[in-house]
Amino acid sequence: MHERSLGPPRVPVSALGLGCMGMSDFYGPRDDAQSIATIHRAVDLGVTFFDTADMYGPYTNERLVGQALAPYRDHVLIATKFGIVRDLTxxxxxxxxxxxxxxxxxxxxxxxxxxxxxxxxxxxxxVAPGTPIEETVGAMADLVHAGKVRFIGLSEASAATIRRAHAVHPIAALQSEYSLWSRDIEDDIIPTCRELGITVVPYSPLGRGFLTGAIRRVEDLAEDDFRRRSPRFQGANFAKNLELVDAVAAMAQDRGCTPAQLALAWVLAQGDDMVPIPGTRSIARLEENVAAADVHLDDADLARLASISPKDKVAGERYTPDGMAFVNR
Structure with missing residues (x-):
């Protein structure tokens, strides 16, 4: 596995991490035994960066990840998140x-x-609308000083918020959705992170599975899969976005890789400060994703992808209006 760095302070991590959310929530039925086996296989393949959050489950995903990684604790980095509070009822x-x-x-x-x-x-x-970011990051800094946390990060924060936060305590990473079909952080958020030396951690780098080409109908998704309510998976948006998927699949065939590998290789090619965290519960998908680190895209490849997938190509917002109210804040 190739390595990149998380920084500041430039701690080595695998070029691809593993997003663990879907192992416990949002994407249909869970299978803890399968998920633990997938996490163990990720470690075997050299993945050292694992992502969870307290709201996944809620709470169950942290327990799963902690259990699975306990034998490897000294060799991996565990990231988790706070701030989204779910009603337990x-x-x-x-x-x-x-x-x-x-x-x-x-x-x-x-x-x-x-x-x-x-x-x-x-x-x-x-980012919480009712609390100044300086107060939140100040409390996070206290956790660092207490030895409970090594590094701190933000998720779905605007450039202005990142600057204010970084002035209180160094921000090591920004996690935001970023892929061939989610490019809204390119204009000012990524440049701000680069100016400040902050690693970008793209989540959903496979467009919530859409860019793999495996989803051809919304009926392919489980009844309780949240993507059934996602604007990009609805009606005319779904049909239009399939055109993008098919174009990516055609190019992948030409390049001798899978659509997922091509989509991940594109994210990796955007800079050495990108550490994407594709999620999966499947060992086969994990192995496919990890192999994307060996897919090299040259200038001609990147130009072809730029023509296939310009910024405005995707149809539909990333989230419902309620969800969009809390991104890039």
Whole structure:
């Protein structure tokens, strides 16, 4: 596995991480035994960067990841997130909390569920509208000083918020959706991260599975799969986005790789400061994704992909209006 760095302070991590959300939530039925086997295979393949959050489950994914990685704790980096609070009686209801008291209580809960004495990378999952970012990051900095957290990050934050946060305490990573069909962070957020030396961690680099070409109908998704409610998977949007998928698949065939590998190789080619975290519960998909690190795209390839997938090609927003209200804040 190729390595990149998380920084500041430039800690080595595998060029591809593993997003673990779908192992416990949002993408249909769970299978913990299969997911643990997939995590173990990821370690075998050289993956050292694993991503979870307290709201996945809620809470169950942190326990799963902690259990699976316990034998390898000294050789991996575990990232988790706080800030999205789900109603335990109705997990579809949620609010955003960034108060210092909540930050510290959430960290203690995550440490317990993960079964670790420190969190390697602790993100604010979404920027809280009611709390100044300086207060939230100040509490996160306290966790670093207490030895409970090594590095801190933000997720779906705007360039202005990143600058304000970084002035309080160095931000090691920004996690945001980024792929061939989600490019809204290119104009000012990625340049800001590069100016400040912050690693970008793209989640959903495969367009929530759409760019793999495996999803041909919305009926291919489980009844409780949240993508059934995603604007990009709806009606005319779905049909239009299939055109992009088919164009990517045709190019992948020409290049002798899979559509997923081509899509991941494109993200990796955007800069050495990109560490994408494709998620999967399948060992076969994991092995396919990891092999993308060996797919080299030259200038002609990148130009062809630029023509196939310009910024405005995708149809539909990333989230419903309620979800979009809390991205790039």
């Amino acid at each position: 109705d997990p579809t209801k949620r609010r955003i909390d960034g108060t210092p008291e909540y930050v510290k209580a959430s960290c203690d809960g995550s440490l317990q569920r993960l079964g670790v004495d420190h969190i390697d990378l602790y993100y604010q999952h979404r």
